[in-house]
Amino acid sequence: MTAVIPLDAHRPASQPAPSRVGVLLVNLGTPDTADANGVRVYLREFLSDPRVIENQGLLWQLILNGIVLRIRPARKAKDYQKIWNTERNESPLKTITRAQSDKLAASIADQKHVVVDWGMRYGNPSIKSRIDALTAQGCDRIL
Structure with missing residues (x-):
């Protein structure tokens, strides 16, 4: 498009x-960095978009902030570190x-x-x- x-x-x-x-x-x-904080910042922006998750109500906010952004970033950071372009740090x-x-x-x-x-x-x-x-x-x- x-x-x-x-x-x-x-x-x-x-x-x-x-x-x-x-x-x-x-x-x-x-993410800007391959660590948990960089992944957390990215996931927060991505998963807070109502075009990605339509129902942004209280339940979703509890799940996002209470579970997803506490657990997922560290796990995904390990995956990013495996494929990260260390030469350009991206x-x-x-x-x-x-x-x-x-x-x-x-x-x-x-x-x-x-x-x-x-x-x-x-x-x-x-x-x-x-x-x-x-x-x-x-x-x-x-x-």
Whole structure:
């Protein structure tokens, strides 16, 4: 699915209209670190999204905060440590997503008006931070 985000409302009137297109590759997300705390932060963000868990009521909050976020992070951290990219200190999903972005950028390098970047729905770099970075580079359309 491709979404075009109009950014005219975010541009100050004194700023000239840019003529660049940003392409933002987005992946689901991943922890920032392969330890229990990093996994906990990621899981909290992911499992607190009502699009992931629809019923965010009191029962779910008790389960999430009383059980899931106390037990699951340490267990999953061990799994992440097995596959972690220690050279870049990041998860394989970040490594792969960055590589895809770099390869796409290289394949369309002759298109000087196109800027390619990547982000994560949950975790970092966030979609908002990457949209901000693309607009700072003069992109007035983002795909």
